Amino acid sequence: MPQLIENINEMQDLAGRERQDAKTIGVVPTMGFLHEGHLKLIREARRLSDTVITTVFVNPAQFGPAEDFDRYPRNLPRDIDLAGSAGTDIVFAPDAASIYPPGYCTYVDVTQLDSVLEGKSRPGHFRGVATVVTKLFNITKPHLAVFGQKDAQQVVVIKTLVRDLNLDVELVIVPTVREKDGLAMSSRNAYLTAEQRREASALYRSLQHADRRIREGERQATRIIGEMTDIISGQSSGVIDYISVADGATLEELPALNGHSEILVSLAVRFGNTRLIDNIHVSL
Numbered sequence: 001m002p003q004l005i006e007n008i009n010e011m012q013d014l015a016g017r018e019r020q021d022a023k024t025i026g027v028v029p030t031m032g033f034l035h036e037g038h039l040k041l042i043r044e045a046r047r048l049s050d051t052v053i054t055t056v057f058v059n060p061a062q063f064g065p066a067e068d069f070d071r072y073p074r075n076l077p078r079d080i081d082l083a084g085s086a087g088t089d090i091v092f093a094p095d096a097a098s099i100y101p102p103g104y105c106t107y108v109d110v111t112q113l114d115s116v117l118e119g120k121s122r123p124g125h126f127r128g129v130a131t132v133v134t135k136l137f138n139i140t141k142p143h144l145a146v147f148g149q150k151d152a153q154q155v156v157v158i159k160t161l162v163r164d165l166n167l168d169v170e171l172v173i174v175p176t177v178r179e180k181d182g183l184a185m186s187s188r189n190a191y192l193t194a195e196q197r198r199e200a201s202a203l204y205r206s207l208q209h210a211d212r213r214i215r216e217g218e219r220q221a222t223r224i225i226g227e228m229t230d231i232i233s234g235q236s237s238g239v240i241d242y243i244s245v246a247d248g249a250t251l252e253e254l255p256a257l258n259g260h261s262e263i264l265v266s267l268a269v270r271f272g273n274t275r276l277i278d279n280i281h282v283s284l
């Protein structure tokens with residue numbers, strides 16, 4: 001059973017002692033309601049570090065006023081069990097009042113990258129992510145931090161944050177874990193009705209189609225996006241928020257793919273009130 005720490009000072013003291021004892025610390029930041037995708041991140045941290053800290057914190061700063069902060073699924077006892085089974089030594093689960101106490105006024109903006117794709121649909125989201133990740137790094141003092149490729153833009157934002165602020169932490173990125181029918185694992189899948197869950201497999205089929213078309217030589221983004229739209233709209237009731245073909249490093253939208261070596265095809269689709277995201281990288 002992992003140790004549960006809820007207090008910031010206690011976490012910082014313990015992390016400091018681990019470092020003094022020459023232990024490498026790996027952190028896996030999560031918002032809890034853990035699934036197999038998170039467990040894969042924890043196992044990777046276990047493989048690469050002496051002490052594994054899994055953080056469980058539903059970060060209010062990364063939710064918009066009309067978003068699902070209140071109904072976001074939470075189950076700390078279950079998370080502690082699951083995190084332990086995957087090799088976590090410490091679960092750090094602070095409350096919002098200690099992370100953002102009264103008078104809190106410091107935020108981290110990763111400019112430009114935070115206002116495209118997900119950032120365009122969710123203003124302020126990446127400010128919340130960059131701020132809490134910076135705080136979690138300062139509290140858990142990790143040598144390495146493990147994130148999932150499922151949140152592709154988050155990965156680019158955090159890599160940029162680490163580079164620009166010279167944070168002394170190595171980032172380890174783990175491929176997306178998928179259900180048997182290809183749906184990317186996500187805590188938000190729990191919101192889907194049985195019908196929506198079945199239809200949601202169209203998202204990955206559309207991404208696989210894009211992958212195939214790009215590898216066959218298609219270079220016009222509008223054609224790729226049009227064909228993906230046909231798959232999603234034809235095979236599901238999902239309402240497309242965006243489908244994007246962008247440069248994988250800069251997130252710049254690409255009308256034509258020529259001259260780019262890392263392509264990020266990403267999408268966000270709504271099923272009722274549930275917004276799902278997914279992506280694939282294609283290397284040319």
Ligand code: PAF
Pocket residue numbers: 029030031057059062129132133151154
């Ligand atoms: O990916 C997530 O679950 C969250 O965005 C993160 C990185 C834990 C920050 O709250």
